[in-house]
Amino acid sequence: MSTEPDVERRFGDPWDPANPLGHRAVLAADERSEMFADGERMLDDFGLNAEFVPVGLGGRMTGLDRLIQVMRSVFRHDPCLGLGYGASSFIASVNVWAGGDSAQQRRLSELLLAGQKVAxxxxxxxxxxxxxxxxxxxxxxxxxxxxxxxxxxxxxxxxxxxxxxxxxxxxxxxxxxxxxxxxxxxxxxxxxxxxxxxxxxxxxxxxxxxxxxxxxxxxxxxxxxxxxxxSAMEVALRSFQLTRTGLPAMTLGVLDTGLRTVMRFGEDRMLRGRPVATMPVVRSVLAESFVDLLIADCLATTVARAVHLLPEDTNAYASAVKYVVSGRAIHAMARLGELLGAQSYLRAGEYGIFQKMQRDLAPAGFGHAARVACLATVLPQLPRLARRSWATGQAPPAGLHDPDEALPPLPFDRLRIASAADPLMSHLLAAAEALPPGAGSPVRELTRTFVAELARLRTAALALRPSDLAVGGDPAALDLAARYTTVLTASACLGRWLVEQRRRPGTFLADPAWVTGALLRLAGELDGVPRPLPMALAGPLYAELAGRYAGGRSFDLCNGPLPDSPRSRN
Structure with a gap:
């Protein structure tokens, strides 16, 4: 079975100027405003379209989280390939899997497996x-x-x-x-x-x-x-739970490349006789961007698995992923661009890939569905979710936060046009009560911050008037939806950390450092005061980032092997 590392192996080292699938070739195609033809031929050979076809119809689609990982590799090398070769067919096909009859589904699978595209x-x-x-x-x-x-x-x-x-x-x-x-x-x-x-x-x-x-x-x-x-609207709203979750999560490959580019810049460029990467302020921004990637991946991966395990409850979650993940990635790339300075505008050379990645990422915030439209989808569901799920704790289903647990097939027939309940918020309450005795005091205190915020959100959500939930209602109500997505993201981060502590102690994701940094970043968004990471956290987080960079590992939760060579130079 094809895997994400196999896609990476086929792309090869993107920094190698002799690689016909590397950054230099990608940039040349971009300058010509053309699809990257050699990349498309490689994906034809890989059979990427099979990733969009359920196994029962002859494809390789087993889990949304696995599909995200495969596509994230494509976006990491060229977002135009990610969208133009793959994701556009994914967006169209899920509507057929969710609403078509068996004959239509068989026909679409035949087209995709033959390498055709569907718009x-x-x-x-x-x-x-x-x-x-x-x-x-x-x-x-x-x-x-x-x-x-x-x-x-x-x-x-x-x-x-x-x-x-x-x-x-x-x-x-x-x-x-x-x-x-x-x-x-x-x-x-x-x-x-x-x-x-x-x-x-x-x-x-x-x-x-x-x-x-x-x-x-x-x-x-x-x-x-x-x-x-x-039935078009109903089918679309069910399908959006896969696309609003999957597409932003795939584009985190762009942020991986942005971080990698700035890491190279920090090693290469000298200031007062020392590499730029040795400056504390630079390391702090890099560490915070790394944490932002982990935060976004936590929410996206949790919801991708929830589509399998909690399909009746993921409508609001999918819109939250689109709002949080795309916004976080765009903001992180902007900060990284400030570190590159004038180099972030160059369209060729060692760092030319950065400007392409930043330009290609921008549509993630509005393409397919605008971020504010996603908040408007979440908002009218809040009063119901507050009544049903925000007052009592509930343990998550097995496998929700553990990527090693097998998932059932995607239940297209169980997806709903509105979330029935909010188990992730119930999980936050349960986690706060069940934090292990050894949990660091910062994690405990930060968890209490989000539990208190959830109580405030519940009071505010139950007080919403029908006019607040309508289009053109009080703009402050949308801020309530945005705050909800922040608490939801904190719950996903905490859930993943607790699983890692229990299942894989001694690993980076089981360490309190990253989850403390994540919760600090999210808490700053609640009070509107961005919180830079203290050096006691920025130091070890930068060390993890630098270790992955030097060892050719991805910067997301998977920490997977990559063919990149940090030492290859033009």
Whole structure:
């Protein structure tokens, strides 16, 4: 079975200028605004599309957390490959796994396993993330026929895909039952019926084939509908639990490369006769960026596993991942760019990969669904979650925080359009009561901080008025949702640390240093005062980061082997 290290082995050392899949070649393709052709051929040979197909349909999709790791390797080398080759098909395919019939699922699996691409055709510029107002129409034609009319301006792989999942209006009635998703193969369309719109110029993701489509009364078989008429919104909201969790988690590979680039810079550049990396302020920023990566990965990995184990409860969690992980990664890259200074703008040379990575990461904050739209998804669920789960402790299910525990298959049929309960918050309360006697006092005190914040959140959530939960309500209510995501993230970090202490004592993730640093960073966000790590924490955290860098290991929770050679130079 293919694994993440196998993807890394195939990419090879990205810093080697002679590597045809290295940074130099990636940057050259970016300058030409082209997809990285040699990288695509390698992923063809690897069979990346099989990662998006469930095992029961002949693919390799076993766990969302495993898929994230494989795709994180691709994003670490080239985000355009990550989105343009892989993630765009993932976004479209989960709608078929969640809402299609067995024949549609078999057909999609055949296309993907044959190396074809499928496009997600959702967005319209006039409506953005407001899918309930989508105008693209699928109207009745002759018996057993639909007529497709309209345009979609923002489509990844509009030209390169062989099939499309199209979010279409099928009724003029108001409300959430007016749209249906369609699984349409291009070969089934009449000749010249599909018109392609020009690509939008963009500063990031230059190589991704981002364009649009237009159809005018184009006939298709009515059997292309995914699910019953009017089910598009429900299928999308169920599918979002995989995509809003998976895509931001995949892009943490970009932050890994950003950190690695600045580590090289810190070793190479001299200031007053000493490497820049020896400066305490530089080491502090690097240590904090490392902790930010671990924080983001904790939340993403926990929720990725919760999709398998707690599918009825992950709707709010998935939106929290999109809000927290993408925002944290973008902010960390900005801080790293300040350390690089003018080098962060160069488009070639030893550090040229940084500016590409930073540009390509920016869409993670708004692509597919804007971060504020994700908060708006979380907000109306808070009163219900506060009543059901924020007052009593509950132990997590086995395997939620332990990556070595096997997961059941993805339960697409059990995903819900709203979270039924909030077990992660119950786990926080249980963890606070069950902290082992040897737990360091900072961890204990910080845990109490988040338990107290949860009590305040509960009071505020139960006091929300219906008008606060509606679009256009009190902006302060969205701040409540943001604070909720911070406490949720703290719960995920604490849960992972407790499992590591119990299962793998003596390892870095079992040490209190990283979780103390994580909780300190998160606590600073609660009171609006960013808290730099004290040197007593920044020192050992930087030492771990430097050790991984020197040893060719990833900076995320997996700490996996990489082919990078810190000593290779142009």
């Amino acid at each position: 997600s055709v959702y967005h319209e510029l006039a409506h953005g993330n407001d899918f309930a107002r989508v105008d693209f129409r699928a109207d009745p034609g002759r018996p057993d026929e639909l007529l497709l009319t309209g345009r979609k301006e923002v489509v990844t792989n509009a030209r390169r895909s062989s099939a499309m999942v199209i979010f279409s209006r099928t009724s003029d009635a108001p409300g959430g039952r007016s749209h249906t998703q369609l699984f349409v193969e291009k070969d089934a369309l009449p000749p010249d019926a599909l018109r392609y719109l020009p690509r939008f110029a963009s500063s990031g993701m230059r190589g991704v084939q981002l364009g649009g489509i237009e159809l005018d009364h184009c006939p298709v078989d009515a059997g292309v509908a995914l699910g019953p008429p009017g």
